[in-house]
Amino acid sequence: MDILIGYVNYAIALATMIGIYAIMATGLNIQWGLTGLFNLGIAGFFAVGAYSSAILTTAATGKHLGGFDLPVVFAWPAAMALSALLAWAVARICIRLRADYLAIATIGIAEIVRLVLKNEQWATGGTRGISNISRPFEDLTGMWAGLAFLSLVLALAAAVYWLAESGRLSPWGRVVQAIRDNEDAARASGKDVEALRIQGFVIGAALMGLTGALTAHYLKFIGPEATDPLQITFLVWVMLIVGGSGSNKGAVLGAALIWSLWSTSELLTSRLPGEWAHRAPFVRLFLVGLILQFVLQKFPAGLMSTGARNTPSKPKKPSSRNTVHVLPPF
Amino acid sequence: MDQALMFVNAYLIPGLVSGSIYALGAIGLTLLFGVLRFTHFAHGDVMTAGAYLALAGVGLFGLHPIMALPLAMAGTSLLCLGINHFFYAPLMKRPSLVLTISSFGVALMIRAAIQLIYGVESQYYVRGIQKSREVFGTFRIVDRHIWIGCSAVALMLALHLLLTRTRLGKAMRAVSDSPDLARLTGISTTTVIRYTWVIGGSLAAVAGVFLGWDGYVHANMGWDQLLPISAAAILGGLGRPYGAMVGGLVIGMAEELSSYPWLGGDALLSPGYKTGVAFAIMVAMLIWRPNGLFGEKVR
Numbered sequence: 001m002d003i004l005i006g007y008v009n010y011a012i013a014l015a016t017m018i019g020i021y022a023i024m025a026t027g028l029n030i031q032w033g034l035t036g037l038f039n040l041g042i043a044g045f046f047a048v049g050a051y052s053s054a055i056l057t058t059a060a061t062g063k064h065l066g067g068f069d070l071p072v073v074f075a076w077p078a079a080m081a082l083s084a085l086l087a088w089a090v091a092r093i094c095i096r097l098r099a100d101y102l103a104i105a106t107i108g109i110a111e112i113v114r115l116v117l118k119n120e121q122w123a124t125g126g127t128r129g130i131s132n133i134s135r136p137f138e139d140l141t142g143m144w145a146g147l148a149f150l151s152l153v154l155a156l157a158a159a160v161y162w163l164a165e166s167g168r169l170s171p172w173g174r175v176v177q178a179i180r181d182n183e184d185a186a187r188a189s190g191k192d193v194e195a196l197r198i199q200g201f202v203i204g205a206a207l208m209g210l211t212g213a214l215t216a217h218y219l220k221f222i223g224p225e226a227t228d229p230l231q232i233t234f235l236v237w238v239m240l241i242v243g244g245s246g247s248n249k250g251a252v253l254g255a256a257l258i259w260s261l262w263s264t265s266e267l268l269t270s271r272l273p274g275e276w277a278h279r280a281p282f283v284r285l286f287l288v289g290l291i292l293q294f295v296l297q298k299f300p301a302g303l304m305s306t307g308a309r310n311t312p313s314k315p316k317k318p319s320s321r322n323t324v325h326v327l328p329p330f
Numbered sequence: 331m332d333q334a335l336m337f338v339n340a341y342l343i344p345g346l347v348s349g350s351i352y353a354l355g356a357i358g359l360t361l362l363f364g365v366l367r368f369t370h371f372a373h374g375d376v377m378t379a380g381a382y383l384a385l386a387g388v389g390l391f392g393l394h395p396i397m398a399l400p401l402a403m404a405g406t407s408l409l410c411l412g413i414n415h416f417f418y419a420p421l422m423k424r425p426s427l428v429l430t431i432s433s434f435g436v437a438l439m440i441r442a443a444i445q446l447i448y449g450v451e452s453q454y455y456v457r458g459i460q461k462s463r464e465v466f467g468t469f470r471i472v473d474r475h476i477w478i479g480c481s482a483v484a485l486m487l488a489l490h491l492l493l494t495r496t497r498l499g500k501a502m503r504a505v506s507d508s509p510d511l512a513r514l515t516g517i518s519t520t521t522v523i524r525y526t527w528v529i530g531g532s533l534a535a536v537a538g539v540f541l542g543w544d545g546y547v548h549a550n551m552g553w554d555q556l557l558p559i560s561a562a563a564i565l566g567g568l569g570r571p572y573g574a575m576v577g578g579l580v581i582g583m584a585e586e587l588s589s590y591p592w593l594g595g596d597a598l599l600s601p602g603y604k605t606g607v608a609f610a611i612m613v614a615m616l617i618w619r620p621n622g623l624f625g626e627k628v629r
Contacts, residue, residue: 038427040371040434097616100369100430104560105616108609111557119602230553234438241431282446289439296432297420 005143010267012146016218018259019153020211024232025239025251026157026164027207033245034168035200036180037095038103042208042236043229044110047117048086049079049209050216054130055123057217061132064125072136076213083209084202086113091198110229118224129223133216153214157252160207164248167203176200177246231285235262238292244302253303262288338469341586347475347544349582350482354537355555356562356574357489358530364506364569365526368426372413372437373534373559375444378552380406380535381542382444388455395455395543396477402539403532409440410531411524437553445549452546478540485536486575489529493571498525506569557605558585561612567622576623581608 024042031037056075060067070078086109094105117124124130137148167173179186179193187193216222235258243254262284269280295302355377362370383405387398413436421429462470493499504512505522513519537559541551562581566573588607589597599607615622 038430093613093617097620099427101564101616101620103371103430104369104557104564105609105613108557108612112603112606112609115603115606119600230438234434237431237434279446279449282442285442286439286446289435289442292435293417293432296428296435300424300428 008143009146012143012150014260014263016146016150016153017263018256019150019157020214020218021236021239021259022157022252022255023160023207023214024211024236025243025255026160026248027204027211028236028240029204029245029248029251030164030167030200030207031204033240033247033251034173034180035176035197035204036099037197037201037204038099039106039201039204040103040233040237041106041108041110041113042233044106044113045083045087045205045208046212046215046232047110047113047222047224047229049083049212050222051117051124051130051212052082052209053079053213054133054216054222058130058133063128064121064130065123066130072134072213072217076210079213080206080209083212084206087202087205088198091201095194095197095201110233114224114229125223127224129221129225130216131221133220133222135217135220149218153218156210156214160210161248161252168248172196172199234285235259235288238288240302241292242295242302244304247302247304250302250304257303258288258291335469337590341590342583343469343471343475345583345586346579347478347540347582348585349579350479351537351540351544351578352555352558352562352582353575353578354482354485354533354540355559356566356578357486357571358533358537359559360563360566360568360571360574361502361506361526362530363563365502365509365523366418366426366429367509368429368433369560369568370530371430371433371556372440373530374552374554374556375437375440376406376410376531376534376552377538377541377555378444378549379409379440380531380538381547381551382448382538383535384539385448385453385455385542385547395474395539396481398455399481399536399539402535406535406538407528407531410527414523414527437556441549441553448549450549452548454546455543474543478544481536482540485533489533489571492529498522502526554605557612558582558608561608561615564612564620565615565623567624570622570624573622573624581611584608584611 024046028039028042031039053072053075055065056068056070056078057072058064058066059069090105090109094102097105118127120126135145135149136152137145139145140148168177175186175191176196176199179191179196183193236255239254239258240251241254242258243252244250265284265287266281269284270277272280355373358376359370359373362368362373380402384395384398384402387393387401388395393401417432417436418429421432462472463476464470491499493503501512501517501522502525504515504517505519509519512522537555538552541555545551558581559578562577563574565577565580566575585604585607588599589601589604592598
């Protein structure tokens with residue numbers, strides 16, 4: 001009986017994380033899959049959402065900013081809004097950049113967010129992070145607490161999926177995909193390319209902020225090293241590429257597939273003896289990297305082909321007038 | 331006088347040292363961009379690989395870090411050729427962003443492999459206090475800083491000669507200017523690409539070894555350099571090796587000098603935010619002069 005309960009609890013935990021990652025992958029799909037914006041700073045927006053919600057809902061401790069004691073109904077939208085605000089500020093400056101420049105810029109943003117969280121102890125508790133975050137429904141008995149939280153996460157994920165899918169099929173979705181495929185043509189037909197790209201970036205980042213808040217409340221703790229930021233970003237990218245970028249269904253499917261693999265393989269490797277159990281996570285990370293390379297080479301469209309072009313069009317090569325010279329300038 | 335001494339020892343020299351390290355990394359990044367037209371996100375982790383290869387040499391044979399350089403350069407070049415063969419070459423016909431995504435994956439794979447073999451603890455080439463010597467009777471410079479500075483200058487000179495005096499260098503510049511025209515004139519792009527990987531990989535290895543020598547060797551050290559070396563490459567204009575040298579020095583100096591107490595009392599910027607300086611410079615450049623300091627005025 002105990003074993004059964006253990007399995008059920010594991011299944012609940014697995015499904016909860018899949019729900020959270022599905023929202024994150026959908027957010028990335030809106031940014032990359034639909035709008036063609038290369039965001040490698042997912043962890044930064046995730047962290048902003050996590051810390052905002054944690055600060056807004058915890059009691060005063062003196063170890064970090066807090067004491068607002070707000071219910072999550074207010075804190076989660078606030079977390080989304082703050083992530084969106086950061087994304088808006090970044091996008092205002094960087095959205096015109098070529099895709100790989102934007103990627104470097106988002107890495108920078110994530111890095112700066114991490115530095116702020118680590119250095120500004122008065123607000124974030126520094127390296128010790130914020131603990132005692134409340135989890136909705138945690139007063140229920142037995143597995144009901146987990147089940148109730150899971151239902152909440154899944155309901156949110158379903159709502160996000162529905163919104164993203166109707167967004168994709170709406171005129172807005174068609175325009176951003178047109179921008180992704182051919183920016184000049186979209187501009188020529190009178191679309192405000194920059195505003196639309198900023199919208200795509202901000203919506204995606206708001207969803208990433210929401211997942212940060214969900215994770216903080218789920219784990220009841222958040223700290224700068226609580227999760228390897230690069231690992232989150234990487235996993236979400238693999239989920240989207242494997243699922244098929246451009247497709248919301250693919251994003252959700254990829255999240256379910258990759259997280260199940262990631263989590264069940266951890267279950268297996270944790271039984272390895274001593275030193276090997278410590279090193280196993282790196283083998284898993286390496287294998288996920290191989291999966292990414294395999295899918296990139298053999299299944300360019302991912303599992304869920306959208307029928308249309310799945311990879312944003314080739315960025316404009318510097319034209320011959322503008323070619324970058326290797327010749328010495330002096 | 332004390333003030334000036336502290337300025338030189340605690341800010342100027344560290345700035346020059348990290349500047350030359352950034353420059354070495356940025357040159358590889360920029361050469362690869364010129365020839366392959368994609369930003370190699372695994373370049374920082376290639377540096378890490380070089381640092382760990384040298385660590386193996388130092389640990390196994392008791393080599394001086396400088397003596398371990400050839401080993402690290404050769405190993406890293408092989409690693410780069412392997413990565414290119416298995417992961418990048420099959421994607422060459424696809425949009426360049428696919429290559430960028432692939433290189434992000436490669437970065438994580440290199441890091442994971444290193445963590446698997448060496449674990450996550452920081453390691454050192456040499457322990458204990460380093461010898462330092464007096465220069466001009468006033469400044470004290472640690473031996474390794476002299477080594478790092480001189481080797482960096484020597485390598486950059488060698489690269490300059492290679493680019494300007496050899497057929498290979500000319501071919502590289504030609505491919506970088508126009509891949510199609512270069513192919514028409516009979517230059518084998520595949521060969522040029524391979525040599526670019528060897529050169530970029532070797533320079534990254536040197537940068538990694540110097541970085542580890544000046545501080546410690548850690549699996550994350552390379553990824554953390556990606557931001558400053560990209561900033562340096564962008565500052566100099568992507569595709570321009572000479573720009574990358576200048577860019578590296580500027581970024582290194584700016585990072586160190588940003589925490590100098592310019593306005594009296596406190597550090598101008600808390601040293602915890604050093605990385606932010608590179609980022610700020612990069613964003614400013616991207617907005618106002620995306621083609622780099624020496625590039626033509628924006629399109």
